[in-house]
Amino acid sequence: MCHRNRSDSMKSDMQLKKDVEQELEWDPSIKAAGVGVEVHDRIVTLAGHLGSFAEKLAARRAAQRVEGVKGVVVELDVRVPNQDQRSDEEIAAVVRSVLEWTAGLSEKSVKVTVEKGVVTLSGEVDWGYQMKVAEDAVVRLRGVVAVVNQIDVRGSAGAADIVGKISAALTRHAQDESRHIDVSVDDGTVTLRGKVGSFPERSIVCNAAWSAPGVRNVVDRLSIGA
Known part of the structure; x- marks a missing residue:
């Protein structure tokens, strides 16, 4: 856009x-x-x-x-319009179906609770991107007032290993931008700093960070400019 x-x-x-x-x-x-x-x-x-x-x-x-x-x-x-209002039971059923169909997440891995339209996701997944995909799928559903993401990521990886894999991905997909980006890791949280040329390039960088093993969260502090 x-x-x-x-x-x-x-x-x-x-x-x-x-x-x-x-x-x-x-x-x-x-x-x-x-x-x-x-x-x-x-x-x-x-x-x-x-x-x-x-x-x-x-x-x-x-x-x-x-x-x-x-x-x-x-x-x-x-304020959900009358035609879009759903009961908590209806929302929970749809969320469960969406998680299984779009993210391949079963009830064993991700639990769903709904109260007054507020959806809470909990449980464990193997990859950080699965946690993000789950949340992104739910926020678009009609009748949902808010989403609380309490999903955890199994396992861990060393900061050096995470940074190395992100840097390699950036070199493959956004080589020019990778030279201007600083990646830091603290207990599975990746912070991105630097400058990219456009929003699509920003998305490439963030997606690369989310796809690295051991990543639990990504903090985007990238700026856009020439």
Whole structure:
């Protein structure tokens, strides 16, 4: 998705507010009329209500896409429309089916509990990317108000081994970008720092980190620029 590029130093809070509002309106997955935008010291606050948890996440990503934004605070409520409301039992059944069909995760590996539309995932998986795939599949379901991901990753790997495998993957898929990226690991949490040229390149880097064995979480601190 294209977005507006301006130099950070040229943007006031007022300009950032306008740019974020335009980005929200430009994204077809978001009903921008339900979102209020405030900006202070380049920190964007989104308030209001939206019709789904997926839409709430999309609004956060839209604000993060705008160049010059230093941080995003999300104070959005999810109010599920009547036609999309589901009982907790219905949601749990659909989540169970989705996890098995899209991620190959059985009830033995991932447990599902639902309370007032809030889905909690728990259990253990072999790979960090499975934990991420499970969450991504559930957030899009109708009737879901929020997702709490408590899935753990089995086993462990040394920091040097994780960094080595991520660096090798980056060299294969994004060789130019790999020279500008710093990878650090602390107890299975990978932190990415540096600069990439575009959002697709950013996705390549993050996906490479998630695919490394022993990774439990990925913190994306990458910036986008020439």
